[in-house]
Amino acid sequence: MSILIDKDTKLVVSGITGREGTFHALNNRRYGTQVVGGVTPGKGGQDVEGIPVFNTFEDAVRDTGANTAMIFVPPRFAADSILEAADAGITTIIAITEGIPAHDELRVATHLARTPGLRLIGPNCPGVLSPGKANVGIIPASFFKEGNVGVVSRSGTLTYQIGNELAQSGFGNSSIVGIGGDPIPGTTFIDVLHLFQEDPETELIVLSGEIGGDAEERAAEFIEANVTKPVVAYIAGFSAPPGKTMGHAGAIISGSQGTAAAKAEALEAKGVKVGRTPTEVARLAVEILGG
Amino acid sequence: MDLLEYQGKQLFARHDIPVPTGAPATTVADAVAAADEVGYPCVVKAQVLIGGRGKAGGIKLAKDRHEAEDAANAILGMDIRGFTVHEVWVEAASDIAAELYASIVFDRSARKPLVMLSTHGGMDIEEVAETEPEAIATLHVDPLLGFQDFHARRLAFDAGVDADVVRPIGALLSRLYTAFVAEEAMLVEVNPLIITGDRQVRALDAKVTLDDNSLFRHPDNAALRNPSAEDPQEQMAKERGLTYVKLDGNIGILGNGAGLVMSTLDVVALAGGKPANFLDAGGGSQADEVTSAVEVILANPAVTAVLFNIFGGITRCDEVARGLIQAFASVKPTVPFVVRLDGTNDVEGRELLAEAALPNVHVEATMDAAAAKVVELAA
Numbered sequence: 115m116s117i118l119i120d121k122d123t124k125l126v127v128s129g130i131t132g133r134e135g136t137f138h139a140l141n142n143r144r145y146g147t148q149v150v151g152g153v154t155p156g157k158g159g160q161d162v163e164g165i166p167v168f169n170t171f172e173d174a175v176r177d178t179g180a181n182t183a184m185i186f187v188p189p190r191f192a193a194d195s196i197l198e199a200a201d202a203g204i205t206t207i208i209a210i211t212e213g214i215p216a217h218d219e220l221r222v223a224t225h226l227a228r229t230p231g232l233r234l235i236g237p238n239c240p241g242v243l244s245p246g247k248a249n250v251g252i253i254p255a256s257f258f259k260e261g262n263v264g265v266v267s268r269s270g271t272l273t274y275q276i277g278n279e280l281a282q283s284g285f286g287n288s289s290i291v292g293i294g295g296d297p298i299p300g301t302t303f304i305d306v307l308h309l310f311q312e313d314p315e316t317e318l319i320v321l322s323g324e325i326g327g328d329a330e331e332r333a334a335e336f337i338e339a340n341v342t343k344p345v346v347a348y349i350a351g352f353s354a355p356p357g358k359t360m361g362h363a364g365a366i367i368s369g370s371q372g373t374a375a376a377k378a379e380a381l382e383a384k385g386v387k388v389g390r391t392p393t394e395v396a397r398l399a400v401e402i403l404g405g
Numbered sequence: 406m407d408l409l410e411y412q413g414k415q416l417f418a419r420h421d422i423p424v425p426t427g428a429p430a431t432t433v434a435d436a437v438a439a440a441d442e443v444g445y446p447c448v449v450k451a452q453v454l455i456g457g458r459g460k461a462g463g464i465k466l467a468k469d470r471h472e473a474e475d476a477a478n479a480i481l482g483m484d485i486r487g488f489t490v491h492e493v494w495v496e497a498a499s500d501i502a503a504e505l506y507a508s509i510v511f512d513r514s515a516r517k518p519l520v521m522l523s524t525h526g527g528m529d530i531e532e533v534a535e536t537e538p539e540a541i542a543t544l545h546v547d548p549l550l551g552f553q554d555f556h557a558r559r560l561a562f563d564a565g566v567d568a569d570v571v572r573p574i575g576a577l578l579s580r581l582y583t584a585f586v587a588e589e590a591m592l593v594e595v596n597p598l599i600i601t602g603d604r605q606v607r608a609l610d611a612k613v614t615l616d617d618n619s620l621f622r623h624p625d626n627a628a629l630r631n632p633s634a635e636d637p638q639e640q641m642a643k644e645r646g647l648t649y650v651k652l653d654g655n656i657g658i659l660g661n662g663a664g665l666v667m668s669t670l671d672v673v674a675l676a677g678g679k680p681a682n683f684l685d686a687g688g689g690s691q692a693d694e695v696t697s698a699v700e701v702i703l704a705n706p707a708v709t710a711v712l713f714n715i716f717g718g719i720t721r722c723d724e725v726a727r728g729l730i731q732a733f734a735s736v737k738p739t740v741p742f743v744v745r746l747d748g749t750n751d752v753e754g755r756e757l758l759a760e761a762a763l764p765n766v767h768v769e770a771t772m773d774a775a776a777a778k779v780v781e782l783a784a
Contacts, residue, residue: 189618189621190622215616215618215619216511216616217589217616217619218619220518221548221549223516224516224517224548224549227516240718253718254748267664268664269662269663269664270662271660271661271662271718271720272665272667274718274748275668275716278716278748295663295664297511297513298513322664324667325667327514328514350668350671351667351670352670352671353670353673353680354667354683355652358683360650361648361664361666361667361685362663362664363618364513365663365667369531390675391671391773392668392772393771
């Protein structure tokens with residue numbers, strides 16, 4: 115098992131004719147993901163190495179039966195593309211685009227929250243990888259193999275770092291989910307924790323958080339009440355000064371809110387082991403699983 | 406992007422939010438001319454992006470031209486908690502009968518704008534929130550419905566504002582919300598929002614933070630950048646399109662991906678070192694970008710050693726190695742470098758570095774070992 119994406123995923127890529135869109139769509143297909151189409155307004159009828167391109171998501175869904183979308187268009191078009199995918203009946207939307215205006219994200223999140231059964235992952239995320247089944251996004255799949263550790267993270271490369279250390283200790287992953295570094299993620303830690311808790315293959319969950327907002331504190335509450343599987347956490351940004359955006363739009367300490375120390379404390383208070391370095395996270399995971 | 410007080414007031418004025426009349430000035434002569442223009446008494450206010458200006462002596466009342474000149478002389482060039490004052494705002498003095506507080510924040514946790522109103526204005530609102538939370542009326546707004554008149558009335562009555570000013574304060578809140586949405590702000594704050602002796606309402610201060618990601622839709626706001634208030638290395642990095650934050654230590658840091666760079670700072674700090682900066686070279690960095698980043702890091706004279714921490718995904722380690730070799734050819738660094746390359750094309754990257762045999766470049770296999778090494782070399 116895996117979560118969010120698997121062998122039944124039928125992917126449409128918005129922005130498939132762009133340089134990055136083409137590169138990653140083909141990369142995802144090479145991994146085994148069913149990439150059934152792309153959307154670029156005005157380029158309907160063309161194809162990208164055999165992948166049909168449509169003018170609208172509506173056309174793409176009607177002709178291919180797609181259930182998943184990957185958004186790869188520039189920030190100024192991204193919110194519109196997400197809404198278009200949702201309107202066309204896509205149920206899992208994975209938005210890679212970084213730099214979407216916050217007010218756009220707010221309107222999108224509010225609208226999508228009113229559409230039951232619909233899930234947005236990201237924006238500003240590396241996507242989702244279910245090793246051995248499907249890869250949607252930019253996660254370098256070669257570092258990961260099938261296994262029993264579920265990973266959910268606000269960061270991309272940090273996830274690769276932790277995942278790679280786990281792999282070196284002999285562990286693989288059920289799914290790796292990048293929820294993204296923006297202030298209003300479509301999918302939260304809690305949503306993914308719930309999915310991993312329900313997923314029979316996942317035996318341990320690694321949660322990688324960072325400064326800004328209160329998603330980790332909320333996750334701690336949720337873990338105490340709802341998660342019986344062991345969780346190991348990591349928080350980045352202990353050295354970050356207040357009031358500065360640390361790369362990700364959502365990674366900012368506002369006043370005294372959103373510090374790494376407060377997040378680590380909140381998690382530890384609920385019995386979650388928090389590693390101080392990525393290496394320690396891998397070590398804790400191995401300890402729990404009995405490497 | 407944070408606006409200076411007067412930039413915020415000018416933004417407010419565009420949305421018909423009442424503010425005192427005034428003018429900005431960067432020289433004493435201009436300040437005096439501005440004071441003559443707005444009339445006496447007037448207030449000369451330091452324009453810096455830091456709180457506590459009043460306590461630091463950065464806000465002065467002037468009854469006449471002579472006092473305006475003295476005030477401008479004293480304030481221009483003043484240092485307020487590390488920020489040099491390059492500009493003042495001169496505005497007509499207000500007759501203050503009462504001080505309130507109003508703000509709208511982008512509440513990421515609730516996923517809604519949060520509007521706040523309090524009759525406890527003119528003081529630190531975080532302190533009020535701690536000691537007297539019931540003194541702050543709050544309301545979340547559905548972003549697809551917007552701020553309605555009844556919202557404004559509810560806030561005004563909840564906050565306990567005087568009955569005769571409920572309507573004008575409600576109107577001001579409505580306009581503040583319009584400005585918040587139209588200008589795509591993350592924060593608009595008025596503290597104090599005053600009621601004058603003749604019962605007019607007016608924004609006496611303005612704190613505005615705009616969403617950097619939306620500036621492409623607001624070219625006028627994007628042009629408001631205030632480079633004199635920015636750190637020189639941060640400015641240099643911005644011009645080169647790099648994500649850089651200056652810190653107060655001596656170990657220069659470069660990594661790829663915001664999370665990994667934050668983590669690198671922490672691992673260096675755990676090893677006993679002090680990071681000099683955050684620098685995310687981003688995904689898919691090419692050699693030229695790496696060279697450019699090295700120049701920014703070394704432009705900070707405090708740097709005594711540099712750590713490269715790369716986990717290649719889209720970024721290829723051989724490209725990073727080429728960038729570093731290129732940087733050594735052009736910049737000729739005198740400080741030691743520690744390099745950790747892992748992930749895509751890491752073997753090729755390490756081979757390139759070995760062949761180049763750069764002076765004082767140390768390759769380490771893991772993030773922890775690299776951090777320990779750079780701390781040792783930086784000392």
